[in-house]
Amino acid sequence: MKLILAIVNDDDASNVMDELNANDYRVTRMCSTGGFLRAGNTTLLVGVEEEHVQAVLSVIEARSRSTTKSISSSQVAGMSYPIEVTVGGATVFVVDVEQFIKY
Numbered sequence: 001m002k003l004i005l006a007i008v009n010d011d012d013a014s015n016v017m018d019e020l021n022a023n024d025y026r027v028t029r030m031c032s033t034g035g036f037l038r039a040g041n042t043t044l045l046v047g048v049e050e051e052h053v054q055a056v057l058s059v060i061e062a063r064s065r066s067t068t069k070s071i072s073s074s075q076v077a078g079m080s081y082p083i084e085v086t087v088g089g090a091t092v093f094v095v096d097v098e099q100f101i102k103y
Contacts, residue, residue, distance in 0.1 A: 001097040002053050004046040006060050007032060008090045013042035016063040016090075020046065025056055053094060064090035 008016055013029065020027050028045040046056055066089030 001100050002048055002050055003095050003097050004044075004048065004053065004056055004060075005093040005095070006044045006046070006064075006090050007034075007041050007092075008044060008060070008064050010040045010042055012064045012090075013044065016044060016060055019059045019063050020044075020056065023055065023059065025052070025059075047097060047100060057092065057094075060090050060092060 006016070017027050017029060025046055025048060030043045030045065032041045032043045034041050044060075048056055
């Protein structure tokens with residue numbers, strides 16, 4: 001069994017969850033905050049058998065958009081000029097599950 005932890009943009013979280021649920025994958029949603037821009041994210045937890053990992057990753061990739069955003073460089077380096085950064089998309093970890101218990 002595998003645990004997929006997907007950190008997605010708040011704007012994309014509902015679309016990702018809806019598509020996963022439509023494909024009979026159960027998802028736990030947790031609110032989280034990114035360290036770089038201090039922006040709201042959503043961390044999704046999906047436990048699946050190994051043969052379903054690629055299908056879940058495909059849904060996450062298809063429903064997570066990345067865009068560019070202009071921010072003040074003072075948020076990054078203490079200076080004050082605009083820079084563009086990529087935001088959104090998804091950061092995904094796939095980890096082995098040693099034991100799964102459901103009560």
